[in-house]
Amino acid sequence: MAQSEASSPGPETAGALTTADGRPLAAALARASARARRRAFLLVLPLLAFILVTFVLPIGQMLLRSVHNDAFPRNMPALTAWFSANPRGTEPGEDAFAALAADLKGLRANRTAGEVGTRVNYEFSGTRSLFTATARNAEALAPPYREALLAADPAWGDPRLWAVMRDASRAITPNFYLAALDRARDETGAVVRAPPERRIYVLLFERTFLVAGVITALTLLLGYPVAHLLATLPLRWSNLLMIFVLLPFWTSLLVRTTAWIVLLQGQGVVNNVLVALGIVPDSGRLSLIYNQTGTIIAMTHILLPFMILPLYSVMRPIPPSYTRAARSLGASSWTAFRRIYFPLTLPGIAAGGLLVFILAVGYYITPALVGGASGQLISNLIAFHMSSSLNWSLAAALAAILLAAVLLLYWLYDRLIGIDNLKLG
Amino acid sequence: MDGSGQARGFVEFDRVQKSYDGVTLVVKDLNLAMPKGEFLTLLGPSGSGKTTCLMMLAGFETATHGEIRLDGRPITQVPPHRRGIGMVFQNYALFPHMTVAENLAFPLEVRGIGRAAREEKVRRALDMVQMAGFGGRRPAQLSGGQQQRIALARALVFEPELVLMDEPLGALDKQLRERMQFEIKHLHERLGITVVYVTHDQSEALTMSDRVAVFNDGMIQQLAPPDELYERPANSFVAQFIGENNRLPGRIESVEGGRALVRLDTGELIDATPVNVTGPGARTLVSIRPERVEFKPDQIPADAHTIEAEVLEFIYMGDSFRTRLRVAGSDDFIMKYRNAAGQRRLEPGERVTIGWSPADARALDMP
Ligand SMILES: Nc1ncnc2c1ncn2[C@@H]1O[C@H](COP(=O)(O)OP(=O)(O)O)[C@@H](O)[C@H]1O
Numbered sequence: 021m022a023q024s025e026a027s028s029p030g031p032e033t034a035g036a037l038t039t040a041d042g043r044p045l046a047a048a049l050a051r052a053s054a055r056a057r058r059r060a061f062l063l064v065l066p067l068l069a070f071i072l073v074t075f076v077l078p079i080g081q082m083l084l085r086s087v088h089n090d091a092f093p094r095n096m097p098a099l100t101a102w103f104s105a106n107p108r109g110t111e112p113g114e115d116a117f118a119a120l121a122a123d124l125k126g127l128r129a130n131r132t133a134g135e136v137g138t139r140v141n142y143e144f145s146g147t148r149s150l151f152t153a154t155a156r157n158a159e160a161l162a163p164p165y166r167e168a169l170l171a172a173d174p175a176w177g178d179p180r181l182w183a184v185m186r187d188a189s190r191a192i193t194p195n196f197y198l199a200a201l202d203r204a205r206d207e208t209g210a211v212v213r214a215p216p217e218r219r220i221y222v223l224l225f226e227r228t229f230l231v232a233g234v235i236t237a238l239t240l241l242l243g244y245p246v247a248h249l250l251a252t253l254p255l256r257w258s259n260l261l262m263i264f265v266l267l268p269f270w271t272s273l274l275v276r277t278t279a280w281i282v283l284l285q286g287q288g289v290v291n292n293v294l295v296a297l298g299i300v301p302d303s304g305r306l307s308l309i310y311n312q313t314g315t316i317i318a319m320t321h322i323l324l325p326f327m328i329l330p331l332y333s334v335m336r337p338i339p340p341s342y343t344r345a346a347r348s349l350g351a352s353s354w355t356a357f358r359r360i361y362f363p364l365t366l367p368g369i370a371a372g373g374l375l376v377f378i379l380a381v382g383y384y385i386t387p388a389l390v391g392g393a394s395g396q397l398i399s400n401l402i403a404f405h406m407s408s409s410l411n412w413s414l415a416a417a418l419a420a421i422l423l424a425a426v427l428l429l430y431w432l433y434d435r436l437i438g439i440d441n442l443k444l445g
Numbered sequence: 446m447d448g449s450g451q452a453r454g455f456v457e458f459d460r461v462q463k464s465y466d467g468v469t470l471v472v473k474d475l476n477l478a479m480p481k482g483e484f485l486t487l488l489g490p491s492g493s494g495k496t497t498c499l500m501m502l503a504g505f506e507t508a509t510h511g512e513i514r515l516d517g518r519p520i521t522q523v524p525p526h527r528r529g530i531g532m533v534f535q536n537y538a539l540f541p542h543m544t545v546a547e548n549l550a551f552p553l554e555v556r557g558i559g560r561a562a563r564e565e566k567v568r569r570a571l572d573m574v575q576m577a578g579f580g581g582r583r584p585a586q587l588s589g590g591q592q593q594r595i596a597l598a599r600a601l602v603f604e605p606e607l608v609l610m611d612e613p614l615g616a617l618d619k620q621l622r623e624r625m626q627f628e629i630k631h632l633h634e635r636l637g638i639t640v641v642y643v644t645h646d647q648s649e650a651l652t653m654s655d656r657v658a659v660f661n662d663g664m665i666q667q668l669a670p671p672d673e674l675y676e677r678p679a680n681s682f683v684a685q686f687i688g689e690n691n692r693l694p695g696r697i698e699s700v701e702g703g704r705a706l707v708r709l710d711t712g713e714l715i716d717a718t719p720v721n722v723t724g725p726g727a728r729t730l731v732s733i734r735p736e737r738v739e740f741k742p743d744q745i746p747a748d749a750h751t752i753e754a755e756v757l758e759f760i761y762m763g764d765s766f767r768t769r770l771r772v773a774g775s776d777d778f779i780m781k782y783r784n785a786a787g788q789r790r791l792e793p794g795e796r797v798t799i800g801w802s803p804a805d806a807r808a809l810d811m812p
């Protein structure tokens with residue numbers, strides 16, 4: 021009976037296969053491979069730990085920071101309690117001002133007025149000094165607190181301040197994302213657009229993606245023929261040429277960027293040559309640097325290898341016989357390129373494009389050095405909030421949006437082309 | 446061909462030379478004329494310039510010197526896509542991003558043939574190579590033999606008069622190769638096309654071709670029908686390259702009446718037909734096919750010289766017996782004879798007297 025079952029073909033019987041000593045085959049196989057898998061896991065463990073500590077944790081922390089800031093609830097417990105006891109729209113009465121005064125005294129004792137002031141200042145600028153100044157004299161505050169505080173500074177009666185403090189009293193907040201998208205909350209808590217003069221982030225995101233797109237297109241335009249040449253030249257010559265392509269990799273980014281400054285500035289090599297040749301008048305020297313043009317020129321150069329290498333790795337194995345076959349079948353050289361060669365290089369174009377675009381979107385040093393005002397990209401603003409304004413939560417929110425955009429792009433790529441087709445060299 | 450100058454070939458190579466590096470000639474002085482409808486094979490060892498010749502004909506390489514004519518017109522100035530030559534590449538070169546049907550439609554599409562006519566021609570081409578129903582597949586989903594058929598169909602679908610094939614069966618296993626040889630030959634006969642076929646496999650060349658051009662060192666060593674090539678090789682390269690051959694080095698003793706007397710280096714005298722040797726005193730390599738060597742006295746012509754041999758090895762090969770003999774100091778002299786009824790099996794160590802008809806031994810140049 022078992023005999024006839026085992027010999028009858030079909031997927032049902034495949035599961036019932038046994039080894040010579042009668043154990044299920046699948047279980048035996050699993051046991052045999054478990055050991056190998058355990059050892060492989062132990063071998064990658066150091067790397068895994070390294071990645072966890074240096075990559076996953078910081079990114080997780082950054083994402084957390086973009087929605088979490090407890091400077092206010094941690095240091096203002098009484099007022100935070102009042103906010104949670106009274107719904108939005110409640111007029112702050114004496115009890116609220118009493119809680120505020122109590123917290124201000126606490127701020128003075130713990131020297132944390134600056135921390136709270138900074139937090140509120142993120143969303144309502146000019147309020148940091150309100151906290152520090154009032155907290156300095158908090159000991160003198162006496163009931164009735166409402167009058168006392170309004171006497172200390174009438175700004176304490178501003179309903180917008182109270183709305184902002186209510187928002188800040190919750191540690192988990194979407195407000196940094198709102199700010200990163202040029203949005204804010206008004207007194208009623210509704211989301212509104214920031215005033216026109218303060219709308220900068222959306223514009224910068226747009227500019228960043230536009231510049232990255234232009235750079236991607238330029239690297240493709242410049243890199244495609246070079247990659248083709250590299251792929252078709254005899255190995256001896258292509259190796260030499262490859263060194264020229266890779267040379268920028270071996271030079272410090274800073275050196276390369278500075279070299280572009282020397283070339284492109286008003287009194288730089290390019291302008292001097294153009295003036296000497298009489299192409300542009302001395303008074304009309306081109307501004308090629310410290311603006312968007314400078315950013316695009318320098319970054320195109322720096323990112324070119326990231327386009328050429330994936331293209332090259334896709335083109336190299338394409339045998340010349342494909343194009344020859346197309347030609348012998350009656351296609352002109354243009355048709356052979358368009359119908360045969362170009363489609364075969366699409367995975368390289370997609371990989372190079374994705375790589376260059378993602379790198380360009382997050383690029384920092386070059387736009388910072390040669391970008392001037394109009395060539396700044398979103399990463400420069402993130403750096404500004406990290407190191408100058410110290411609004412890490414906003415920086416984190418901006419970075420998270422950038423990350424989401426890149427992931428979206430990656431997902432789109434996978435849907436359209438398939439990640440298996442990615443060839444990065 | 447007949448000397449009048451009127452009977453021009455369909456394909457003509459006229460004193461063609463080719464050099465890639467300006468230092469060495471890969472093709473030296475190639476002259477060739479083939480009539481319409483012929484199946485001509487370029488046979489030669491790897492690196493002998495066969496592909497180069499094909500590429501010059503197809504237009505992917507230019508001749509360094511000389512002229513190539515197609516149907517009487519020089520084609521040097523005609524770009525590859527205007528030559529109307531079908532080509533089958535060694536690795537098929539099927540476009541991997543297109544289906545089989547799209548591959549076949551490609552040459553029709555670039556010629557501006559309408560969709561309906563295109564589909565009809567593609568269908569017929571697939572039928573022709575017995576691949577109907579495979580139109581929707583990608584080349585990667587086909588076996589080697591199937592890809593070969595599609596490549597063949599693609600080279601034929603636009604009805605070219607001349608088809609070039611560069612070692613088209615090189616990647617197939619023996620059985621499939623033999624079947625495809627037969628099918629290609631059959632298609633050639635049915636369609637009446639002219640074929641230039643390149644191979645380094647001599648049995649393939651012999652079974653398929655009307656004529657074979659044996660290539661070596663950038664030159665045609667002999668251009669002849671298969672039987673002539675096999676039975677009357679013009680020089681020692683051809684003799685050695687085509688089929689199996691025993692070679693005995695010696696010196697011409699005398700030449701008279703189309704028969705040469707050769708003294709082997711070990712002293713024995715044998716008979717041979719002089720082919721490309723100058724005369725008495727010249728060094729020569731005598732070439733004899735294993736199946737033309739005889740050991741039964743009644744099979745050896747009465748007036749021919751004979752030579753002593755010792756059997757070293759006897760191999761049973763089914764339809765024939767193959768014996769390795771020691772002859773004139775050489776240990777790899779092969780004699781092959783048919784496994785006929787009552788045929789005697791030789792024993793290793795046995796001594797026999799062998800000989801041959803003088804017509805079967807050819808005194809060739811010493812390379
Ligand atoms: N594109 C090329 N550039 C330089 N040398 C080549 C090229 N193609 C072939 N050769 C050389 O020409 C000779 C003949 O090559 P080929 O025609 O491919 O021979 P075959 O097809 O008979 O094997 C070889 O020595 C080869 O190295």
Ligand SMILES: [Mg+2]
Nearest residue numbers: 492495496497
């Ligand atoms: Mg070849």
